Structures are given as C-alpha cells and as structure tokens.
C-alpha cells in the first residue's frame with residue numbers, strides 16, 4: 420500500500436461517549452482532514468450480525484467491507500445501545516479486527532486528495548492503526564458524565580432507555596474495551612490526555628487546536 424507523504428495524521432483513542440467524535444469532527448473540519456469514526460465500522464458489522472445472524476461469518480463480513488460505503492455510517496440504527504454493545508463483543512474477535520484493519524489504514528495513510536490529512540478515532544488508533552501519527556490524543560471524561568451525554572443523545576433519538584441502563588451499559592463496555600486481550604483501549608505514553616468532564620465542546624476544541632498550532636506553526 421502506498422502511503423502519502425506530507426499529510427497531517429491525528430490519532431485519537433477514547434472510551435465510549437467521552438466526546439471524541441464531536442471533537443474529532445471539529446478538528447477535521449478546521450484542518451481540512453478526512454475524518455473516520457472507526458467505531459462506526461464495528462457498529463455496522465454488529466448491525467449485520469443482528470440483522471443476518473445466520474449468514475454472519477468472516478466471508479460475509481469481508482464482502483460487506485468491500486462494498487462498505489460512508490453513507491452506511493449515517494444509518495441512525497448504528498447509534499442504538501444494542502448495536503454499541505454488540506460492537507464491543509465482535510471487537511474482541513481477532514479475525515474481524517484484521518479485516519477492518521486494512522480498511523482503516525488505507526484511509527489514514529491515503530485520504531482522498533482534497534484533504535490535508537486524516538483524523539481517526541477509536542480504541543487502538545494511537546498504537547495500532549496510526550502509530551506514527553503527528554498528534555495523539557486520549558480523550559476521556561468520568562463515567563457519569565459520559566453516561567449522561569449518551570443518555571441525552573439517545574433521548575433525542577427517541578430511544579426508550581433509562582439513565583441507569585445507559586450507565587450500566589457504558590460501564591460494561593469500558594470493562595470489555597480496557598481489558599480485552601486484543602487491541603485493548605489504553606492511553607499510550609505519547610498520547611496527550613484530554614479530560615472533557617468539566618470542559619465545554621468549544622473549550623476542548625480550543626485546547627487541542629492550541630496544541631496542534633504550537634507544533635505546526637513553528
């Protein structure tokens with residue numbers, strides 16, 4: 420695979436509902452980067468598992484990845500808690516991860532021409548997918564804050580779920596994402612820690628922008 424030179428690469432890892440997606444989108448827009456929310460890939464495959472349980476095997480997933488379209492990522496069904504939970508289950512499968520791996524690397528290192536680079540967020544981006552990223556961030560917030568944000572998001576989507584359910588689900592997902600053997604979520608030494616618990620979206624964005632500008636403008 421060709422790897423474009425002179426592109427800006429930003430890698431972000433974070434636990435569920437820490438605000439990484441919102442931030443990554445804002446950063447990507449500001450620096451004209453191609454943004455890939457890698458969780459959406461796992462969620463899409465999880466949705467296939469829920470929809471086609473009998474057909475669900477590696478060959479089937481491979482075919483689906485081949486024809487994967489970014490429009491598929493806008494499917495509102497991907498945002499449900501059920502799909503999130505299923506995504507964290509399939510994310511433990513080594514072979515499924517392998518299939519998704521090259522898809523992500525291709526976009527990280529060969530973003531479409533009109534962009535200045537790429538920004539990926541997920542769980543293993545900083546050390547597995549884009550280990551040579553120009554900037555690495557670990558974005559987090561305390562559990563209750565994350566659960567409240569996700570709860571509000573699900574409410575706007577008119578999902579009937581209680582705060583307690585969301586809290587429990589995020590707690591379980593954290594446990595699984597941090598402790599799994601393959602590609603666990605972790606903060607690498609060279610990642611900058613951003614805790615969004617007490618920060619507004621704007622304040623988080625400005626904090627990251629300052630870090631990036633300091634380096635690219637010197």
Ligand code: C5P
Pocket residue numbers: 435436457458459461462503506507508510540541542543544592596
């Ligand atoms: O980020 P999001 O909540 O959409 O991710 C859903 C699930 O997909 C996560 O809980 C995690 O288990 C898995 N995932 C992963 N590696 C990534 C992105 C997501 O294992 N790079």
